[in-house]
Amino acid sequence: MKRQRSPRSSSRPSASRRESAKPLGKLRIIGGDFRRRQLPVLDHPGLRPTPDRVRETLFNWLGQALSGKQVLDLFAGTGALGIESLSRGAAQVTFVERDIHVAALIRENLATLKTAQGKVVTADAQAFVKAPGQPMDVVFLDPPFHQGLAAPCCAALESGGWLASDAMIYLETEQSLAPAVPANWQLYRETQAGESIARLYQRLPA
Template sequence: MPRRAPARTSMSVPSSRKSGNIRLISGQWKGRKLPVLEVEGLRPTTDRVKETLFNWLAAEVRDAVCLDLFAGSGSLGFEALSRYAGHVTMVEMNRAVSQQLTRNLTSLGSDKARVVNQDARSFLAQPASGYDVVFLDPPFHQGLLEEVCSRLETGGWLQESAWIYLERELNGPAPALPANWTLIKDKKAGQVCYQLYQREGAST
């Protein structure tokens, strides 16, 4: 899953410049490939990691209201849609990348998602709506996870029993997370650590 990296630009990238595609691995669009723009520093997440994540969330995604806060290619958001999520909000600050997300959403013919061209912190500064599942895969080495997790918790963005997926660099410091988030799953792949948390209040 190509994701945003620290070097980002707000300049438009011609739609003809593609670096490849993402593949939806299950659900209504299983096997469907969606084009991804060539943007410097995009970081791939393997299909194996994505498949593991959605195996963890197999019983939770259907009909869930989801937030993909650092959407990048939209791989996680589109996978959730393919698996019949109720609605997905994809937030991406790079204008050209967000435009590609919109084109891909149109090609799928889905009305159960929206693309927001905005910085994640600015998005979380507005009035909140509660999400059931949140995907967090920010650019590495920017120290963003701790801040956005705090804003999600204190800003009213999470349902009582929300699930939160975190993907971060393995060699970096672990972020301080809200005390009422319980670690449910924890795995490593190469230089990536990926974890699933659940907000206090649900039976696990």
């Protein structure tokens, strides 16, 4: 679950923002070493969880592809996709989340799980992928809806060296959007849930 917020004039959170950063409920880990563990998530404006059914479908698609892999979770939100990857054997997951409160809770949840394989970067996801990167085996890309972020992020991942030669890229968008993705990304699977559509792409050598 992911979202992007407009910049504020001050880095100090307002009273209303502090009040909104309260635990809302629990994130349930579906499979792997942390299966059935429940972690707190925040009641925070714009936080849009990937439904459990879609998450379960996605990780069924990926199967054993996560063991020993490098994973990038952009617009990380609760970090559900990245944490699920760690549970299923990913070697390292980089979580990119702009909001300091949301990013802090990902760090707390990783500490609760006693895993050192997760790294949280507090940064704007679009700006993050514009910088040169190291090849990732799996990328989760779930930008906020109706902000036109999917296409430029996809292009930046491809052009910036962020993708391994056979990388898998998960992209979740609003149903009304037909995302423009690089020509060498082959659609592998897709599913719909509510107002969103989830697609998994396999990268082919350019």
